[in-house]
Amino acid sequence: GENVEQHPSTLSVQEGDSAVIKCTYSDSASNYFPWYKQELGKRPQLIIDIRSNVGEKKDQRIAVTLNKTAKHFSLHITETQPEDSAVYFCAAPSGGFKTIFGAGTRLFVKA
Amino acid sequence: NAGVTQTPKFQVLKTGQSMTLQCAQDMNHNSMYWYRQDPGMGLRLIYYSASEGTTDKGEVPNGYNVSRLNKREFSLRLESAAPSQTSVYFCASSHTWDSNQPQHFGDGTRLSIL
Secondary structure, X not given: OOOEEEEOOEEEEEOOOOEEEEEXXXXXXXXXXXXXXXXXXXXXXXXXXXXXXXXXXXXXXXXXXXXXXXXXXXXXXXXXXXHHOEEEXXXXXXXXXXXXXXXXXXXXXXX | OOOEEEEOXXXXXXXXXXXXXXXXXXXXXXXXXXXXXXXXXXXXXXXXXXXOOOOEEOOOOOOEEEEEOOOOEEEEEXXXXXHHHOEEEEEEEEOOOOOOOOOEEOXXXXXXXX
């Protein structure tokens, strides 16, 4: 079946450094790629998304890049802050009705 | 502006007991979803309702049933709870069934089966 692989599973960075999380997907028909942030004990919340008609999208310190040929997309966080510490999930559509989520990346930002 | 509301927030059950998890959204969304979240496994889709009056199985439907009571409400029922169903359950909604839309999540229900 369709799947979404996410790497790394854990990422530790120093405050102020950049963090990059990568996801690969298998459904070549996918054309919408959201990223969700989940703080400890909270709900997942959408932080940024990208559609297949663009290669990059930025929102302040976060950006997402998409390579449709290679079927991967990445989340980039610059100038990381302690409040960026959370679990980040990528997702991609599957079969038109369903969304498949990656297994998540736990990001630690050390002050 | 409540968004997606789930009840209860926590529940402990004994094996074999039944339970219904409630979910309601006030965003006039057409589609609603139930996920379970287990450590290291992301969010797995249990059931979804593309629109009022329809429901369909997701990746892990065994042991669960759902009811789309009306446009606002989508409930998840465990008929005979098993320890393997210990998990955090999230309800979500989106504007349409088109999976090219962001999903809005509730706060989750933490369910333990003893």
